[in-house]
Amino acid sequence: MNFEEITKLIRERKTTYAYDFSDQKVDKETIEAVVSNALWAPTHKLTQPWRFVVLQGKHQQELGEFMAEYYRRLYSEEDFPNDRYEATKRYAENATLLALIFQPSKRAQLPEWEEVAAISCAVQNMWLSCTALDIGCYWDTAGATMEYGKRIALDEGERFLGIFFMGHLKDEIESGNRRRKPLSKKLSWTKN
8 A cells, every 4th residue: 555545545534423324234254354453553562452342232222222311311302302312212223333442451551541542543443444444433432322331341440432333334425524624733843
């Protein structure tokens, strides 16, 4: 892959919410390939401070219902109308759900921010992999999702860091606003 190809892939990466997922399931081999690429993210002292859990079966239905009830308690009916409530109950039904679990290293004793940064790199590898495969995805850390994560069994010292949603895209979805601030606003050079 040359520089132009990797640049194109990076710039095509986007957030695609589960409303835009078709009912075509992501197969096991694809999930394993995407997660295998996550394992190649850079980690200080090769701690690989993560594990992923594919939430199957009841989770697609339960997560949507949990989200709908969570937002119903949080917002007024005007801000969260019944049609949105009903749609949210079905939100995750076509999604492949991967719980992201933080496993801090016991042997390396690294700063937590380094370990979380490594997980973020792993998620970016998954995101780019999905983009290359034309699979929609995003990392959900919204309040409802984080609360739902308390249902997932964790080992001692582990922490739930959200759900990575994946799904095949519906045929006709609109592409969103893909703007970025100019380089001149984000890159500066020190003066001697």
